Amino acid sequence: MAIIESMEAFAVKKALAYMDKDPETNLPKLLDWFDRFDMKNTLEKERSVVRQVLENKDSNWYKLIMSLWKDIDSGVRNRLFENFIVNGCLLGYQRQMENKKKYNCNVPWAILMDPTSACNLQCTGCWAAEYGNHMNLTYEEMASVVKQGVKLGTYVYLFTGGEPMVRKKDIIRLCEEHPDCVFSTFTNGTLIDEAFADEMLRVKNFVPAISIEGFEEATDSRRGDGTYQKIVNAMTILKEKKLPFGISCCYTSANAEVIGSEEYFDQMIEMGAKFAWFFTYMPVGKGAVKELMATAEQREMMYHKIREYRSTKPLFTVDFWNDGEYVGGCIAGGRCYLHINANGDIEPCAFIHYSDSNIREKTLLEAYQSPLFMGYHDNQPWNDNMLRPCPVLDNPGRLTAIVEKSGAKSTDYQNLETAKEFSDKCVETAENWAPVADRLWRESQIAKTEACGSCRRCSGYTQ
Secondary structure, X not given: OHHHHHHHHHHHHHHHXXXXXXXXXXXXXXXXXXXXXXXXXXXXXXXXXXXXXXXXXXXXXXXXXXXXXXXXXXXXXXXXXXHXXXXXXXXXXXXXXXXXXXXXXXXXXXXXXXXXXXXXXXXXXXXXXXXXXXXXXXXXXXHHHHHHHHHXXXXXXXXXXXXXXXXXXXXXXXXXXXXXXXXXXXXXXXXXXXXXXXXXXXXXXXXXXXXXXXXXXXXXXXXXXXHHHHXXXXXXXXXXXXXXXXXXXXXXXXXXXXXXXXXXXXXXXHHOOOEEEEEEOOOOOOOOOHHHOOOXXXXXXXXXXXXXXXXXXXXXXXXXXXXXXXXXXXXXXXXXXXXXXXXXXXXXXXXEOEEOOEOOOOOHHHHHOOHHHHHHHHHOOOOOOOOOOOOOOOOOOHHHHHHHHHOOXXXXXXXXXXXXXXXXXXXXXXXXXXXXXXXXXXXXXXXXHHHOOOOHHHHOOOO
8 A cells, every 4th residue: 555655646646747747737737647546536626626626727726726836846846736636635534434444433634732831912802811821732742643543644734822923933843744644723823934834845844824804903903902913923924935825814793794704705815815715703611702693694694705716716615614515524633533631631623622532641542432423423414504504693592412421531721611511602693593504504505516517416515
């Protein structure tokens, strides 16, 4: 198996070198080669979509793809492509599927880790702001997670916190010692400087996602005066050094209209962002500001806006609450990803602070087979409507049931909150969203059915 994987990686390197000579001419030829390479049809649908994109050179997607050759350092781009496409999406995915079947549990595509609970900012509504520098993963613990994960097929690792860039030296060391993996981080961006950007150029397998709440006023109102300009400075450094980066946006009742505006999208693209992750505010912890939860009207607005911009803007976007129809609902609990906090607790999701496993006591595989994670495995999707994917925000009570059954404990550092207390804060929001989501889901299924004529496969989701 190792020999075959090495040969396939070598073939990808050759293909990327061929692509670099003339991207517009050689990319279609490369897809023909990729069709033959993907013998198990792991990415058949994705290949079809990319092929359609390449047939329209005026499309936003074609412009985005070509910008990766114009705007990104060739060494960084090729390393990321190799690690993401071959290791993360082909070899890794196949290994994940084999282990899921072998061990009858979820095996994630990506693992999210908190190197530290420390942060240099005090953002409104953020639970990490209350933790301080009380919890940290050692470098050896993080390296062990990566080593175990790769063995099971996980090649994508993301960091959050706290502010993960507080541990920038350890992050770079992980990138250096695991060159076959893709590393990324959710960061406030204020600690990215020239020296760190040079380290990114050296290791070639690290991509930041910078948190930004809109324009200057909205960002500074939540994250502190001067934060927006520090973010702009970080983006300028990355763009000038031809390093890829994206943005991470949390839309709330206070900023949803700005986050969903065309002006905002255009500004982020102009700054150099190639992708954008969208989250909605979750009232995590007893100190959460419940009033910041987006309304049903605002969530529907984001649903429509992001889909509209996907056909017009050269920016890859994912809306983690409204894109359930594309990924089969909730992706947490190891189905696609999981979270390890700075105390080593293995949690189903970054927003679900309950655990029955810790990396200091269990292997990753033992955690995947634990009662809490098997509760996710056995109950996903939480709703037949993929626009109501979350076991808390969209289906209050579902999380409470599996937490209580599994005996999982709250992992909040200071103010312990039961799963019921957490879920109860979401009941009204869930009730308001349900009829909107049901209407959007019916419209979506009707549109799919009309698009493919009498084909019945589009009448509902098939896992």
